[in-house]
Amino acid sequence: MQAVKLPVDLSIIYVNYKTPHLIIDSLTSVYQYTSGVNLEVLIVDNDSGDNSRQAITRLFPDVRWFDMGYNAGFSRANNLAIGHARGRNILLLNSDTLVLDNLLARCVCLLDERPEIAAVSAMQINREGQVHHDIFDTFGKIRRYFYIVPQRPGFQKLLHRFIPDNHYDDPNEVDWLSGSFLMTRKSIIDKAGKLDESFFMYGEDVEWSFRLRQHGRMLLLRDAYFVHLEYGSSNEYQQQSITYINRFRPQMQVSQLLWIRKQYGVGAYLLLILHYLLLIPIIFGWKILVNLRNRERVFSNLSNQQEFAKQVGIYLRFFWKTVLNTPYLYKI
Template sequence: MPAHYHYAILLDLSIIIVNYKTPQLILNCLASVYAHTSGINVEVIIVDNQSNDDSKAIIQQAYPTVRWFDMGYNAGFARANNLGIKHAQGRNVLLLNSDTLLLDNLLARCVRVLDENPDVAAVGAHQLSRDRQLRPNLYTTFGQMRRAFYIIPITPFFQKLLYRFVPDTQYADPSQVDWLSGAFLMTRPSTIARAGGLDESFFMYGEDVEWGHRLGQQGRMLLLPDAAFVHLEYGSSTDYQQHEVTYINRFKPQVQVSQLLWIRKQYGAGAYLLLMLHYVTMIPIVFLWKMAVNLRNRQPLFSELENQRAFAQQVRIFLRFFWQTLFNRPGFYKV
């Protein structure tokens, strides 16, 4: 039997981290991994999205056993992780963001859950902010995600109506969810072989939601109730922190383009068209509403319309991908 076959069997876990100019974050992440992980054998795979910096030298100097792969271009999250999965030698695989920190022996616990529960397709943990507080408003059902896309009045009547139109999945096990964040997602290569890898049409965002649907068809998706890790968030995406979030501009354009692609893939052309019709129809509504507010407050009619203009600009970006998304054409949906 070849020596590399024994090596593969001995590895309990392959940790895959995608790098884009975040060497210090990865050093901190790996320090927490090695400080808190015991009882299992792990390998670390880093896939670099053309950082064009000293990331490889910096990280491998500190952790020479890290296996390094270069994409050769900024391939985004799905394609880079798929390359890591392809080269993984562990009997389990963990997708781990570079901007995460472990606080305890979470990895061994997740491996044990997968070992002891063959009906579980994937496991994840709760996310803590940098100040170690549980991050609120993180979606775990497809319904929560879909409802967030609709811009409707914040009144009980409309919220209840939307919930009836887009309900949540109900599970007997409170730990079971529809999908798990790609910031920390552990599964088996055998499960990936049945479900397929991450959809490479996605550049960033939404790919873990879409993958969750396919993984969930292979077994239960578990969010361990008393398990958590720190997610600093947007480590390689500094421009996100400059994005002003308002009620009508809730997401960065890349996030929304990716989520619209997910809607099309999972729910079909009708659901996608309905959402796009909603956005296009909302353009004159948000302008007229703000102008009416200006009149009521005796302000110039066309004053303070920056938020509305930003919304119209976002919808124009969505429309750039309209035909490609409608016909679900393979591609690279990068804004």
């Protein structure tokens, strides 16, 4: 007699790029703590060129494996898996995550029982159990972060007035959810569309959340947690030295500027680009004046300023494509 196949409650999607050990640890935690949910796991490989498939499927033979054939980034890889997913709910889950309890079943139940909810996630903690308190859970917080202004209260107050936050009666409701753990219904994706494939990495979850949010509320469960180690294949797209003016990861900011253009229009994008261009002579001039005051060489210790100018140059590589909102893989 042929076994009856149960409906799939949840399709878990991982994007792999040379991180088999992380996915193995993540999947181990998923199967250890998850119960009451019929799930499937889909892994999309972004041309890792290593033994990822053999290492993972040897331990988890039921995984459904897909090869992109090139490093397609986050959106395109997830979209491939979404198209093949059998579950009524979809979970985007980073390779560098661990679950600590039956969180997945709780989220599935919430989506099943509350049709007004479009998507759900949980609080991120690090390996030491500390909560990531610096959460950009509103669009306003992200947009304000893009502006490099003096940290004095007057300037910050003006920036808040210029770019306010949305406020909700439910403390769990937010504007957007991180793609490191984002669960939504397949039926919602059918209405809102898949992730925007112009995004290579970063920003795509913010833009996608904006579209998902048109079909229901976005919930960040403040009393639920998962571990986000925050390392893995994305390290090569991160800068190592961070200062106040150089706090943007180049790939992240290229993507975020694309998000600004798509969600808020060409004017908001041009305003940010103008802001960065005007900052270049300001920060160079300020540092030169400091050098003169300290009786140092006029053009000494300008590496921070030079790095900022270099980053702005990277953003400008994509200027016309972003202005025209041209479909393109925005990868540095």
